[in-house]
Amino acid sequence: MSHTRALRNRFVDAEGSLGERLRTARWERxxxxxxxxxxxxxxxxxxxxxxxxxxxxxxxxxxxxxxxxHPADLPDWITAENADVTDPEVAAKLGSYDLVFSNSTIEHVGGYSQRRRFVAAVEQLAPLHWIQTPYRYFPVEPHFVAPGFQFLPLAARARLVRHWPLTHSRPGSAEEGMAAVINIELLTRTEMRHLFPHSTLLSERVLGVTKSLTAVRAERAPEPAAASAD
Incomplete structure (x- = not known):
């Protein structure tokens, strides 16, 4: 394992890492x-x-x-398909479920109109949901583990991602660099409230700073969310 990959694992992926501890706490919640x-x-x-x-x-x-x-060999309690749920025809064919779950996906679907289609699918597919997304104003951009990365101009992000040591898979060309960053649009609290006006918005915090947001419609009422500015 390379030194940079080991460093990323220390923060994000490895057992005992900050990322692993946050995932465990998220599952408990x-x-x-x-x-x-x-x-x-x-x-x-x-x-x-x-x-x-x-x-x-x-x-x-x-x-x-x-x-x-998806992997070909799945246990009998997991099924999978390749599809774009922002396509209304796809969502209409999926049937109904008890719960829609989504972890760090809504920021990747590509623009406001696509996010609205994503939310429409969430509402159509189940009465309950858990929709989590990284918070735009957390100081470290989570996909690339880079401080302030999300606030840079797009061209600067596309260049930096080709050299930043903590990137998960470093792009090999300028075109790949742009493709890696162009469709990641981190959301604010105001945007999530607008998209999910009838859900409870929960904050996941690190050292008192909001790291991610989750729109929830649950079996049990979530704890009241603290009022906060965007």
Whole structure:
């Protein structure tokens, strides 16, 4: 393992890393809000089988929707398909579930109109939801583990991502660099409230600073969210 990959793992991926501790705490919060998860059918928009296989809980059934390929060998409680849920025809064919789950996906769907279609699918697919996204004003951009990266001009981000040592997969060309950054649009609290006006908006904090936001419609009422400026 390279030195830079090891450094990224220390912060994001490895057992005991900050990222792993935050994921564990997130699952605990999720379980409190959805105590009946073991008996629920879940559609995961943008999720992976690996995430559910590593999770400290299990739904009755999980259906994954992702543009990326899925593993061929899945357990019988997980099914998957390659599709774009922002396409209304795709969403209409998916049927209904108990819960829509989505982790760090809405910021990737590509612009406000696509986010509105994503939200329409969420509302159509299930009565309950958990939609998490990184917070725009957290000091470190989470995809690239780069301080202030999201506030740079697009051209600067496309150049920097080709050299930044903590990037997960470093682009090899200018074109790949632009493709890596152009469709990541981190959301603010105001935008999430606008998109999910009837949901509770929860904040995940690190050292008192909001790191991510989650729009929730749950079995149990979430704890009241603290008032905060954008």
């Amino acid at each position: 999720f379980r409190r809000l959805f105590p009946g998860i073991e008996g629920m059918t879940v559609v995961d928009l943008g999720g992976t089988a690996d995430m559910w296989l590593r999770a400290p809980l299990r739904a009755r059934h999980v259906h994954l929707i992702n543009l990326e390929p």
